[in-house]
Amino acid sequence: MIEKTAVASKEMVRSRFPKDKDVLFRPKAIIECYKEIPCNPCETSCPFHAITIGEDINAIPQIDFDKCTGCGICVHSCPGLAIMVAMIKNGKAYFKVPYELLPIPLVGERWLAVNRNGDVISDCKIEQVMPGRKSTNTTTVVTVSLEQPYLYDFVTIRRPGDE
Amino acid sequence: MIKRDLVIVGGGPAGLSAAKVALDAGMSVTLIERFNQLGGQLIKQTHKFFGSQLQYAKTRGFDIARILIDDLKGYDDQLEILLDATCVGFYPDKVLTVYQYGKYMKYLGGSVIIATGASEKVLAFENNDLPGIYGAGAIQTLMNIYGIKPGKEVVMVGSGNIGLIVSYQLIQAGVKVKALVEAASTIGGYLVHASKLKRLGVGFLMNTTVKKAIGKDHLEKVVTVKLDDRWQEIPGSESEIDADVLCISVGLSPLHQLLSMAGAHMLDVSELGGLVPKKTCDYETSIDHVYACGDVTGIEEASSAMVEGRICGLMAANHLGFKHPEAQSLEDDLNNQLCVLRQGPCGEKIRCGLKKVGEIYD
Numbered sequence A: 001m002i003e004k005t006a007v008a009s010k011e012m013v014r015s016r017f018p019k020d021k022d023v024l025f026r027p028k029a030i031i032e033c034y035k036e037i038p039c040n041p042c043e044t045s046c047p048f049h050a051i052t053i054g055e056d057i058n059a060i061p062q063i064d065f066d067k068c069t070g071c072g073i074c075v076h077s078c079p080g081l082a083i084m085v086a087m088i089k090n091g092k093a094y095f096k097v098p099y100e101l102l103p104i105p106l107v108g109e110r111w112l113a114v115n116r117n118g119d120v121i122s123d124c125k126i127e128q129v130m131p132g133r134k135s136t137n138t139t140t141v142v143t144v145s146l147e148q149p150y151l152y153d154f155v156t157i158r159r160p161g162d163e
Numbered sequence B: 001m002i003k004r005d006l007v008i009v010g011g012g013p014a015g016l017s018a019a020k021v022a023l024d025a026g027m028s029v030t031l032i033e034r035f036n037q038l039g040g041q042l043i044k045q046t047h048k049f050f051g052s053q054l055q056y057a058k059t060r061g062f063d064i065a066r067i068l069i070d071d072l073k074g075y076d077d078q079l080e081i082l083l084d085a086t087c088v089g090f091y092p093d094k095v096l097t098v099y100q101y102g103k104y105m106k107y108l109g110g111s112v113i114i115a116t117g118a119s120e121k122v123l124a125f126e127n128n129d130l131p132g133i134y135g136a137g138a139i140q141t142l143m144n145i146y147g148i149k150p151g152k153e154v155v156m157v158g159s160g161n162i163g164l165i166v167s168y169q170l171i172q173a174g175v176k177v178k179a180l181v182e183a184a185s186t187i188g189g190y191l192v193h194a195s196k197l198k199r200l201g202v203g204f205l206m207n208t209t210v211k212k213a214i215g216k217d218h219l220e221k222v223v224t225v226k227l228d229d230r231w232q233e234i235p236g237s238e239s240e241i242d243a244d245v246l247c248i249s250v251g252l253s254p255l256h257q258l259l260s261m262a263g264a265h266m267l268d269v270s271e272l273g274g275l276v277p278k279k280t281c282d283y284e285t286s287i288d289h290v291y292a293c294g295d296v297t298g299i300e301e302a303s304s305a306m307v308e309g310r311i312c313g314l315m316a317a318n319h320l321g322f323k324h325p326e327a328q329s330l331e332d333d334l335n336n337q338l339c340v341l342r343q344g345p346c347g348e349k350i351r352c353g354l355k356k357v358g359e360i361y362d
């Protein structure tokens, strides 16, 4: 189905999260790269060797949540914008997501939270913004918080007013 | 007539990579590029590339171009670069005619590498010459080289990687993508690219094509029509989308003309995008000391174009007796890189096509 819609099913999304939700009391990378493509910067960029693709760079990346520290380096290294970092804290879901549009959000603003189908599901708070830098060729990474029930639905942010 | 050990036509990733290796082997090289800058398709690519570190993965396309161009610095006494120079003739005796600034010049290469890349395919429908209808390459050139927005609202045709990437770049430039139209029932390009668009709210119209364009002096509406599973139009399924830009991205075909003109043995291989030269596994065409690499030998990726280019440079040098300091280890390493890039399901079509032209065996 994903080949027709570009939207991952609920089961596919769940399969990328730790089985035990408590693991998310610490930040963990969620890798949504479902199909084999010749690509491996996630594996080579992770300083903690938490991601494995192996010699065949077409293989699907596998993550070891025990090793992942949630540092977010893979988030801005992935050319497919397919990785985010998720965490649960005080009943809220926190995400670090890549963001490549202008304007870049400002800390404290409230933006819209969007699901994989492109629909607005809630609003969210911009907690932190790490602007991409040309010198290190990084992508801007934004940290947001929203209500925990949206944990498996949220995927990106949208500027309020942009339909 | 100007004589060189090696003449390379095309300054994209394949040609640039070939030049570097040939220079290291000690050859005198002329690189001919018809655009006013080197880099080929790469200079229009603002996204980060896939592949592995060996092919500069996670580097943006235009930055890869810069790396490859910088690699050619320091060879002033060996290398001549001609910009705004089009190779218009190529003959079996390895003579090339080059047109630059109103003058024709004749070159003779001990070896010649053809790395001319590819051109875009077009789509036939009523009114397809209305202003506002572009190929994806033209849109990229306007936006990413000249900084000009092509319009306000666009309909994209084609869900291959180029259609997906250019749609994303249009959104980044502040242009609304109204819909992405695809005749097949499944998305052609990488799903990670498609998902990026979907979450930005782009609708994918599958099993759909463009029937006609409507507008007086400029595109105003696009009429789409649904297709059945035999790609026949379903009567009555037409619908109209308001848009001032229609972007066509339905594939590329190799720029084979120079090779055909010189009489190289050509084959029509659909998996590789059209007419391509028959090759040995040394990348030599049916004409001795004439090599081809990159998209002109089959539509693929910049990652493989760079590796193929390096192999071609190495072979061109080897066969004329120039010794690259690391010839053997380089050759093994490059062949291995190509294997790795092509071994997954995405590489299946390419592998099948390359068997037909003789570049790879079972």
Ligand SMILES: Cc1cc2nc3c(=O)[nH]c(=O)nc-3n(C[C@H](O)[C@H](O)[C@H](O)COP(=O)(O)OP(=O)(O)OC[C@H]3O[C@@H](n4cnc5c(N)ncnc54)[C@H](O)[C@@H]3O)c2cc1C
Pocket: B009, B010, B011, B012, B013, B014, B015, B032, B033, B034, B035, B039, B040, B041, B042, B045, B048, B049, B050, B051, B085, B086, B087, B088, B115, B116, B117, B118, B140, B161, B162, B163, B165, B166, B255, B293, B294, B295, B296, B299, B300, B301, B302, B303, B304, B305
């Ligand atoms: C939108 C888009 C996105 C892409 N994304 C990726 C990606 O993420 N990863 C990836 O690996 N690849 C990607 N590619 C593919 C990649 O850009 C091409 O495969 C690659 O550029 C091919 O290299 P090349 O050197 O064979 O040809 P080109 O880059 O096309 O270069 C050929 C050069 O030859 C010149 N030329 C042609 N004819 C003549 C002549 N007669 N005389 C003189 N000069 C001539 C042309 O002007 C051009 O500069 C993308 C392509 C596009 C269009």
Ligand code: SF4
Pocket: A028, A029, A045, A046, A047, A048, A049, A050, A051, A063, A067, A068, A069, A070, A071, A072, A073, A074, A075, A085
């Ligand atoms: S978040 Fe950091 S530790 Fe975790 S996988 Fe990504 S790079 Fe590795």
Ligand code: SF4
Pocket: A031, A032, A033, A039, A040, A041, A042, A043, A061, A077, A078, A079, A080, A081, A082, A083, B192
């Ligand atoms: S870097 Fe991103 S797109 Fe590439 S394999 Fe890893 S997750 Fe997939």
